[in-house]
Amino acid sequence: MNKKLYLLTGKIQHYDWGGYEFIPRLLQIENPQHKPYAEYWLGAHPAASAEILDQDKQYSLHAYIQKYPFDTLGPTVYETFGQLPYLLKVLDVRHMLSIQVHPTKEAAIAGFEKEEQQGIPLHAPHRNFKDRNHKPELMVALSDFWLLHGFRPEADLLATLERVPELLPLVKRFQQAGYQGLYEEVMLMEAARADAMLWPIVKEATRRLESDQWPDAVSDPAYWVAQAVRQHPPGKHLDKGLFSFYLMNIVHLRPGEAIFQGPGVLHAYLRGQNVEIMANSDNVLRGGLTHKHVDVAELLRHVLAAPVHPHIIQPTHIPHAAAEAVYHTPVPDFQLSHISLPPGQHFSVTARTTEILLLLDGHLIVQNSDELLLTAGQSVVLFYGEQIECIAQGEKPAMIFRATVPPENRN
Numbered sequence: 001m002n003k004k005l006y007l008l009t010g011k012i013q014h015y016d017w018g019g020y021e022f023i024p025r026l027l028q029i030e031n032p033q034h035k036p037y038a039e040y041w042l043g044a045h046p047a048a049s050a051e052i053l054d055q056d057k058q059y060s061l062h063a064y065i066q067k068y069p070f071d072t073l074g075p076t077v078y079e080t081f082g083q084l085p086y087l088l089k090v091l092d093v094r095h096m097l098s099i100q101v102h103p104t105k106e107a108a109i110a111g112f113e114k115e116e117q118q119g120i121p122l123h124a125p126h127r128n129f130k131d132r133n134h135k136p137e138l139m140v141a142l143s144d145f146w147l148l149h150g151f152r153p154e155a156d157l158l159a160t161l162e163r164v165p166e167l168l169p170l171v172k173r174f175q176q177a178g179y180q181g182l183y184e185e186v187m188l189m190e191a192a193r194a195d196a197m198l199w200p201i202v203k204e205a206t207r208r209l210e211s212d213q214w215p216d217a218v219s220d221p222a223y224w225v226a227q228a229v230r231q232h233p234p235g236k237h238l239d240k241g242l243f244s245f246y247l248m249n250i251v252h253l254r255p256g257e258a259i260f261q262g263p264g265v266l267h268a269y270l271r272g273q274n275v276e277i278m279a280n281s282d283n284v285l286r287g288g289l290t291h292k293h294v295d296v297a298e299l300l301r302h303v304l305a306a307p308v309h310p311h312i313i314q315p316t317h318i319p320h321a322a323a324e325a326v327y328h329t330p331v332p333d334f335q336l337s338h339i340s341l342p343p344g345q346h347f348s349v350t351a352r353t354t355e356i357l358l359l360l361d362g363h364l365i366v367q368n369s370d371e372l373l374l375t376a377g378q379s380v381v382l383f384y385g386e387q388i389e390c391i392a393q394g395e396k397p398a399m400i401f402r403a404t405v406p407p408e409n410r411n
Protein backbone atom coordinates (compact mmCIF):
# COMPACT_ATOMS: atom_id res chain seq x y z
CA MET A 1 0.00 0.00 0.00
CA ASN A 2 1.64 3.21 -1.14
CA LYS A 3 -1.38 5.44 -0.39
CA LYS A 4 -4.08 5.68 2.26
CA LEU A 5 -6.40 8.22 0.61
CA TYR A 6 -8.42 7.46 -2.50
CA LEU A 7 -11.41 8.73 -4.38
CA LEU A 8 -14.30 6.33 -3.89
CA THR A 9 -17.21 5.54 -6.20
CA GLY A 10 -20.26 3.70 -4.93
CA LYS A 11 -22.72 1.26 -6.44
CA ILE A 12 -26.20 2.30 -7.61
CA GLN A 13 -29.20 0.08 -6.86
CA HIS A 14 -32.12 0.47 -9.30
CA TYR A 15 -34.92 -0.88 -7.09
CA ASP A 16 -38.37 -0.05 -8.41
CA TRP A 17 -39.29 2.09 -5.38
CA GLY A 18 -36.54 4.60 -6.10
CA GLY A 19 -36.83 8.10 -7.47
CA TYR A 20 -35.70 9.35 -10.86
CA GLU A 21 -33.92 12.62 -10.14
CA PHE A 22 -32.37 12.97 -6.66
CA ILE A 23 -29.49 10.48 -6.88
CA PRO A 24 -28.65 11.24 -10.55
CA ARG A 25 -28.56 14.95 -9.67
CA LEU A 26 -26.35 14.27 -6.63
CA LEU A 27 -23.94 12.16 -8.69
CA GLN A 28 -24.11 14.58 -11.64
CA ILE A 29 -25.13 11.91 -14.12
CA GLU A 30 -27.89 11.78 -16.72
CA ASN A 31 -30.88 9.44 -16.52
CA PRO A 32 -32.20 9.37 -20.09
CA GLN A 33 -33.84 5.95 -19.62
CA HIS A 34 -35.82 7.23 -16.60
CA LYS A 35 -34.57 4.40 -14.39
CA PRO A 36 -35.42 4.37 -10.69
CA TYR A 37 -32.35 5.27 -8.63
CA ALA A 38 -33.15 3.89 -5.18
CA GLU A 39 -29.85 3.54 -3.30
CA TYR A 40 -26.22 4.55 -3.62
CA TRP A 41 -23.96 2.21 -1.62
CA LEU A 42 -20.63 3.36 -0.20
CA GLY A 43 -19.02 0.48 1.65
CA ALA A 44 -17.39 -2.92 1.32
CA HIS A 45 -20.44 -5.17 1.20
CA PRO A 46 -19.42 -8.13 -0.98
CA ALA A 47 -22.71 -7.97 -2.92
CA ALA A 48 -22.07 -4.41 -4.11
CA SER A 49 -18.70 -3.10 -3.02
CA ALA A 50 -17.68 0.48 -3.70
CA GLU A 51 -14.52 0.93 -5.77
CA ILE A 52 -11.41 2.93 -4.97
CA LEU A 53 -10.01 4.97 -7.82
CA ASP A 54 -6.25 5.25 -8.33
CA GLN A 55 -5.48 7.28 -11.45
CA ASP A 56 -7.02 5.23 -14.26
CA LYS A 57 -7.44 2.01 -12.23
CA GLN A 58 -10.32 0.77 -10.05
CA TYR A 59 -10.21 -1.72 -7.20
CA SER A 60 -13.00 -3.30 -5.15
CA LEU A 61 -12.95 -1.78 -1.66
CA HIS A 62 -14.06 -5.15 -0.26
CA ALA A 63 -11.19 -6.99 -1.97
CA TYR A 64 -8.69 -4.28 -1.04
CA ILE A 65 -9.59 -4.45 2.66
CA GLN A 66 -9.42 -8.25 2.56
CA LYS A 67 -5.93 -8.02 1.06
CA TYR A 68 -4.65 -5.40 3.52
CA PRO A 69 -6.87 -5.80 6.63
CA PHE A 70 -4.54 -4.42 9.29
CA ASP A 71 -3.33 -1.51 7.18
CA THR A 72 -6.84 -0.47 6.16
CA LEU A 73 -8.98 -1.21 9.23
CA GLY A 74 -6.37 -0.95 11.96
CA PRO A 75 -5.75 -3.78 14.42
CA THR A 76 -8.63 -3.09 16.84
CA VAL A 77 -11.40 -2.92 14.23
CA TYR A 78 -9.96 -5.90 12.36
CA GLU A 79 -9.73 -8.02 15.52
CA THR A 80 -13.23 -6.97 16.66
CA PHE A 81 -15.14 -7.19 13.38
CA GLY A 82 -12.90 -8.86 10.78
CA GLN A 83 -14.31 -6.54 8.11
CA LEU A 84 -15.45 -2.98 7.51
CA PRO A 85 -18.35 -3.06 10.02
CA TYR A 86 -20.59 -0.45 8.41
CA LEU A 87 -22.29 0.36 5.13
CA LEU A 88 -23.11 3.96 4.14
CA LYS A 89 -26.00 4.64 1.75
CA VAL A 90 -27.98 7.44 0.14
CA LEU A 91 -31.68 6.59 -0.43
CA ASP A 92 -34.42 8.19 -2.50
CA VAL A 93 -37.77 6.70 -1.44
CA ARG A 94 -40.42 7.48 -4.07
CA HIS A 95 -42.61 4.49 -3.19
CA MET A 96 -42.78 2.99 0.30
CA LEU A 97 -40.55 0.08 1.26
CA SER A 98 -41.65 -3.18 2.87
CA ILE A 99 -42.47 -3.38 6.57
CA GLN A 100 -39.49 -5.11 8.12
CA VAL A 101 -37.52 -5.98 11.21
CA HIS A 102 -33.90 -6.96 11.83
CA PRO A 103 -32.67 -9.68 14.21
CA THR A 104 -30.22 -9.38 17.08
CA LYS A 105 -26.71 -10.59 16.40
CA GLU A 106 -27.27 -13.75 18.45
CA ALA A 107 -30.50 -14.50 16.56
CA ALA A 108 -28.79 -13.85 13.23
CA ILE A 109 -26.02 -16.33 14.03
CA ALA A 110 -28.53 -18.99 15.11
CA GLY A 111 -30.82 -18.37 12.13
CA PHE A 112 -27.96 -18.43 9.63
CA GLU A 113 -26.53 -21.67 10.99
CA LYS A 114 -29.98 -23.32 10.98
CA GLU A 115 -30.61 -22.42 7.34
CA GLU A 116 -27.11 -23.55 6.41
CA GLN A 117 -27.82 -26.95 8.00
CA GLN A 118 -31.13 -27.10 6.13
CA GLY A 119 -29.21 -26.60 2.88
CA ILE A 120 -31.16 -23.50 1.80
CA PRO A 121 -29.10 -21.73 -0.90
CA LEU A 122 -27.75 -18.36 0.24
CA HIS A 123 -29.57 -16.44 -2.51
CA ALA A 124 -32.81 -18.45 -2.40
CA PRO A 125 -35.82 -16.10 -2.33
CA HIS A 126 -37.25 -17.85 0.74
CA ARG A 127 -34.03 -17.60 2.74
CA ASN A 128 -34.36 -15.38 5.85
CA PHE A 129 -30.76 -15.05 7.05
CA LYS A 130 -28.11 -14.00 4.53
CA ASP A 131 -25.26 -13.61 7.05
CA ARG A 132 -24.39 -13.93 10.74
CA ASN A 133 -24.65 -10.24 11.56
CA HIS A 134 -27.21 -7.89 13.07
CA LYS A 135 -28.41 -4.87 11.08
CA PRO A 136 -29.04 -1.84 13.27
CA GLU A 137 -29.59 1.30 11.19
CA LEU A 138 -29.38 5.05 11.58
CA MET A 139 -31.00 7.32 9.00
CA VAL A 140 -30.62 11.10 8.65
CA ALA A 141 -33.31 12.91 6.67
CA LEU A 142 -32.16 15.01 3.72
CA SER A 143 -35.72 16.13 2.99
CA ASP A 144 -39.03 15.92 4.80
CA PHE A 145 -39.17 12.17 5.45
CA TRP A 146 -41.99 9.88 6.62
CA LEU A 147 -41.64 6.39 8.03
CA LEU A 148 -43.33 3.79 10.20
CA HIS A 149 -41.38 3.12 13.40
CA GLY A 150 -42.42 0.70 16.13
CA PHE A 151 -45.79 0.07 17.75
CA ARG A 152 -47.80 3.06 18.95
CA PRO A 153 -47.95 3.68 22.72
CA GLU A 154 -51.01 2.09 24.32
CA ALA A 155 -53.29 5.14 24.57
CA ASP A 156 -52.51 6.25 21.01
CA LEU A 157 -52.99 2.72 19.66
CA LEU A 158 -56.38 2.29 21.35
CA ALA A 159 -57.59 5.70 20.20
CA THR A 160 -56.47 4.97 16.62
CA LEU A 161 -58.25 1.60 16.51
CA GLU A 162 -61.41 2.94 18.13
CA ARG A 163 -61.79 5.65 15.47
CA VAL A 164 -62.18 3.01 12.75
CA PRO A 165 -65.36 0.86 13.07
CA GLU A 166 -63.88 -2.04 11.09
CA LEU A 167 -60.95 -2.28 13.52
CA LEU A 168 -62.97 -2.36 16.74
CA PRO A 169 -62.58 -6.18 17.09
CA LEU A 170 -58.83 -5.58 17.44
CA VAL A 171 -59.37 -3.40 20.52
CA LYS A 172 -60.60 -6.35 22.58
CA ARG A 173 -57.74 -8.52 21.36
CA PHE A 174 -55.20 -5.85 22.36
CA GLN A 175 -56.76 -5.42 25.79
CA GLN A 176 -56.66 -9.17 26.38
CA ALA A 177 -53.34 -10.18 24.82
CA GLY A 178 -51.23 -7.03 24.49
CA TYR A 179 -48.93 -6.14 21.64
CA GLN A 180 -47.78 -9.68 20.93
CA GLY A 181 -51.33 -11.02 20.76
CA LEU A 182 -52.54 -8.11 18.63
CA TYR A 183 -49.78 -8.49 16.07
CA GLU A 184 -50.21 -12.26 15.94
CA GLU A 185 -53.94 -11.67 15.40
CA VAL A 186 -53.50 -9.55 12.28
CA MET A 187 -50.56 -11.46 10.80
CA LEU A 188 -52.11 -14.93 11.29
CA MET A 189 -55.65 -13.84 10.39
CA GLU A 190 -57.39 -15.78 7.62
CA ALA A 191 -57.21 -13.87 4.35
CA ALA A 192 -61.00 -13.69 3.94
CA ARG A 193 -61.46 -12.14 7.39
CA ALA A 194 -58.63 -9.67 6.79
CA ASP A 195 -60.21 -8.68 3.47
CA ALA A 196 -63.58 -8.13 5.16
CA MET A 197 -61.98 -5.76 7.68
CA LEU A 198 -59.70 -3.93 5.27
CA TRP A 199 -61.74 -3.49 2.07
CA PRO A 200 -64.12 -0.84 3.50
CA ILE A 201 -61.07 1.07 4.78
CA VAL A 202 -59.32 0.76 1.41
CA LYS A 203 -62.36 1.90 -0.58
CA GLU A 204 -62.96 4.97 1.59
CA ALA A 205 -59.26 5.85 1.66
CA THR A 206 -58.98 5.53 -2.12
CA ARG A 207 -62.06 7.71 -2.61
CA ARG A 208 -60.59 10.42 -0.40
CA LEU A 209 -57.21 10.25 -2.14
CA GLU A 210 -58.81 10.62 -5.57
CA SER A 211 -60.99 13.54 -4.40
CA ASP A 212 -58.04 15.22 -2.65
CA GLN A 213 -59.99 15.54 0.63
CA TRP A 214 -57.04 15.32 3.02
CA PRO A 215 -55.93 18.47 4.86
CA ASP A 216 -53.71 16.47 7.26
CA ALA A 217 -52.98 13.59 4.91
CA VAL A 218 -49.50 12.48 5.97
CA SER A 219 -50.49 11.99 9.62
CA ASP A 220 -53.58 9.91 8.72
CA PRO A 221 -53.09 6.11 8.50
CA ALA A 222 -55.80 5.91 5.81
CA TYR A 223 -53.79 8.21 3.53
CA TRP A 224 -50.88 5.77 3.57
CA VAL A 225 -53.27 2.82 3.10
CA ALA A 226 -54.48 4.48 -0.11
CA GLN A 227 -50.90 5.13 -1.22
CA ALA A 228 -49.89 1.54 -0.48
CA VAL A 229 -52.76 0.08 -2.50
CA ARG A 230 -51.95 2.42 -5.37
CA GLN A 231 -48.30 1.33 -5.30
CA HIS A 232 -49.03 -2.37 -4.69
CA PRO A 233 -52.33 -3.19 -6.43
CA PRO A 234 -53.93 -6.12 -4.58
CA GLY A 235 -54.15 -9.56 -6.07
CA LYS A 236 -56.63 -12.11 -4.82
CA HIS A 237 -56.33 -10.76 -1.26
CA LEU A 238 -55.27 -7.53 0.40
CA ASP A 239 -51.86 -7.28 2.04
CA LYS A 240 -52.08 -7.69 5.83
CA GLY A 241 -49.32 -5.14 6.10
CA LEU A 242 -52.04 -2.51 5.66
CA PHE A 243 -53.00 -3.02 9.31
CA SER A 244 -49.57 -1.67 10.27
CA PHE A 245 -50.48 1.93 9.44
CA TYR A 246 -52.90 1.81 12.39
CA LEU A 247 -50.66 -0.17 14.73
CA MET A 248 -47.37 1.68 14.20
CA ASN A 249 -46.08 5.21 14.76
CA ILE A 250 -46.12 7.43 11.67
CA VAL A 251 -43.01 9.59 12.10
CA HIS A 252 -42.13 12.79 10.25
CA LEU A 253 -38.46 13.80 10.19
CA ARG A 254 -37.27 17.21 9.03
CA PRO A 255 -33.96 17.66 7.20
CA GLY A 256 -31.05 16.99 9.55
CA GLU A 257 -33.10 14.94 12.02
CA ALA A 258 -32.32 11.25 12.51
CA ILE A 259 -33.81 8.06 13.90
CA PHE A 260 -32.29 4.73 14.94
CA GLN A 261 -33.76 1.32 14.13
CA GLY A 262 -32.65 -1.23 16.70
CA PRO A 263 -33.20 -5.00 16.54
CA GLY A 264 -36.83 -6.06 16.72
CA VAL A 265 -38.30 -2.63 15.90
CA LEU A 266 -40.78 -2.87 13.04
CA HIS A 267 -40.26 -0.09 10.52
CA ALA A 268 -40.87 0.96 6.94
CA TYR A 269 -39.67 3.97 4.96
CA LEU A 270 -42.58 5.76 3.30
CA ARG A 271 -41.29 8.81 1.42
CA GLY A 272 -38.28 11.10 1.18
CA GLN A 273 -34.50 11.15 0.83
CA ASN A 274 -31.96 10.20 3.47
CA VAL A 275 -28.42 9.20 4.32
CA GLU A 276 -28.32 5.84 6.07
CA ILE A 277 -25.59 3.94 7.90
CA MET A 278 -25.97 0.38 9.12
CA ALA A 279 -24.07 -2.67 10.23
CA ASN A 280 -22.68 -4.55 7.24
CA SER A 281 -25.53 -7.06 6.89
CA ASP A 282 -28.43 -8.04 4.64
CA ASN A 283 -30.67 -9.72 7.23
CA VAL A 284 -34.26 -8.53 6.69
CA LEU A 285 -37.47 -10.19 7.93
CA ARG A 286 -40.48 -8.69 6.14
CA GLY A 287 -43.96 -8.07 7.48
CA GLY A 288 -45.88 -6.91 4.42
CA LEU A 289 -46.20 -4.33 1.61
CA THR A 290 -43.90 -6.40 -0.53
CA HIS A 291 -43.88 -9.07 -3.21
CA LYS A 292 -40.81 -10.63 -1.54
CA HIS A 293 -40.84 -13.55 0.89
CA VAL A 294 -42.78 -13.05 4.14
CA ASP A 295 -42.19 -15.72 6.80
CA VAL A 296 -44.78 -14.80 9.43
CA ALA A 297 -43.67 -17.37 12.00
CA GLU A 298 -40.05 -16.20 11.80
CA LEU A 299 -41.11 -12.56 11.81
CA LEU A 300 -43.12 -13.00 15.02
CA ARG A 301 -40.11 -14.53 16.76
CA HIS A 302 -38.09 -11.35 16.29
CA VAL A 303 -40.58 -8.49 16.64
CA LEU A 304 -40.28 -6.23 19.68
CA ALA A 305 -43.85 -6.54 20.98
CA ALA A 306 -43.78 -3.38 23.07
CA PRO A 307 -44.71 0.30 22.71
CA VAL A 308 -42.14 2.53 21.05
CA HIS A 309 -41.90 6.24 21.77
CA PRO A 310 -40.02 7.54 18.70
CA HIS A 311 -36.76 9.23 19.67
CA ILE A 312 -35.76 11.79 17.07
CA ILE A 313 -31.99 12.26 17.23
CA GLN A 314 -30.42 15.68 16.88
CA PRO A 315 -26.68 15.87 16.12
CA THR A 316 -24.36 16.68 19.03
CA HIS A 317 -21.40 18.96 18.37
CA ILE A 318 -17.99 17.56 19.25
CA PRO A 319 -15.89 19.62 21.69
CA HIS A 320 -12.97 21.39 19.97
CA ALA A 321 -14.46 20.54 16.54
CA ALA A 322 -17.33 22.99 16.13
CA ALA A 323 -17.87 22.09 12.47
CA GLU A 324 -18.62 18.42 13.26
CA ALA A 325 -21.75 17.05 14.91
CA VAL A 326 -22.33 13.36 15.72
CA TYR A 327 -25.55 11.34 15.59
CA HIS A 328 -25.05 9.09 18.61
CA THR A 329 -26.31 5.48 18.60
CA PRO A 330 -25.93 2.58 21.08
CA VAL A 331 -24.05 0.22 18.73
CA PRO A 332 -20.29 -0.36 18.22
CA ASP A 333 -20.42 -0.91 14.45
CA PHE A 334 -20.71 2.64 13.16
CA GLN A 335 -20.70 6.36 13.83
CA LEU A 336 -22.12 8.99 11.50
CA SER A 337 -21.36 12.68 11.79
CA HIS A 338 -22.18 15.79 9.80
CA ILE A 339 -19.57 18.43 8.99
CA SER A 340 -20.53 21.91 7.78
CA LEU A 341 -17.57 23.99 6.59
CA PRO A 342 -18.07 27.65 5.62
CA PRO A 343 -16.03 28.80 2.60
CA GLY A 344 -12.33 28.88 3.39
CA GLN A 345 -12.63 27.00 6.70
CA HIS A 346 -10.36 24.04 7.45
CA PHE A 347 -11.15 20.73 9.12
CA SER A 348 -8.64 18.00 10.03
CA VAL A 349 -9.33 14.26 10.03
CA THR A 350 -7.13 11.51 11.43
CA ALA A 351 -8.47 8.09 10.45
CA ARG A 352 -8.41 5.52 13.25
CA THR A 353 -9.94 2.92 10.96
CA THR A 354 -11.33 2.95 7.41
CA GLU A 355 -13.38 6.15 7.12
CA ILE A 356 -15.59 7.42 4.30
CA LEU A 357 -16.33 11.09 3.61
CA LEU A 358 -19.29 11.92 1.35
CA LEU A 359 -19.63 15.49 0.05
CA LEU A 360 -23.31 16.30 -0.35
CA ASP A 361 -23.02 19.93 -1.34
CA GLY A 362 -20.38 22.52 -2.16
CA HIS A 363 -16.73 22.06 -3.11
CA LEU A 364 -13.97 20.61 -0.96
CA ILE A 365 -10.19 20.38 -1.19
CA VAL A 366 -8.78 17.28 0.54
CA GLN A 367 -5.04 17.53 1.22
CA ASN A 368 -2.32 15.20 2.40
CA SER A 369 0.83 14.81 0.31
CA ASP A 370 -1.58 14.99 -2.63
CA GLU A 371 -4.55 17.26 -3.23
CA LEU A 372 -8.03 16.22 -4.37
CA LEU A 373 -10.83 18.59 -5.35
CA LEU A 374 -14.26 17.14 -4.63
CA THR A 375 -17.56 18.34 -6.06
CA ALA A 376 -21.02 17.46 -4.69
CA GLY A 377 -21.71 13.72 -4.79
CA GLN A 378 -18.06 12.64 -4.65
CA SER A 379 -16.49 10.60 -1.85
CA VAL A 380 -13.09 9.67 -0.49
CA VAL A 381 -11.95 6.75 1.64
CA LEU A 382 -9.20 7.11 4.25
CA PHE A 383 -7.40 4.13 5.69
CA TYR A 384 -6.04 3.61 9.19
CA GLY A 385 -3.50 6.23 10.24
CA GLU A 386 -4.14 8.67 7.38
CA GLN A 387 -4.26 12.39 8.19
CA ILE A 388 -5.94 14.90 5.90
CA GLU A 389 -6.91 18.55 5.85
CA CYS A 390 -10.29 19.52 4.36
CA ILE A 391 -10.83 23.06 3.04
CA ALA A 392 -14.19 24.34 1.80
CA GLN A 393 -13.99 26.09 -1.56
CA GLY A 394 -16.43 28.29 -3.45
CA GLU A 395 -19.23 30.53 -2.26
CA LYS A 396 -21.29 28.15 -0.13
CA PRO A 397 -20.57 25.77 2.76
CA ALA A 398 -19.25 22.28 2.12
CA MET A 399 -21.72 19.74 3.57
CA ILE A 400 -20.02 16.45 4.45
CA PHE A 401 -21.09 13.17 6.04
CA ARG A 402 -18.35 11.20 7.80
CA ALA A 403 -18.72 7.45 8.39
CA THR A 404 -16.45 5.70 10.86
CA VAL A 405 -16.48 3.52 14.01
CA PRO A 406 -17.12 5.03 17.48
CA PRO A 407 -13.89 6.14 19.22
CA GLU A 408 -14.17 3.49 21.94
CA ASN A 409 -14.21 0.73 19.30
CA ARG A 410 -11.27 1.79 17.16
CA ASN A 411 -7.55 2.29 17.73
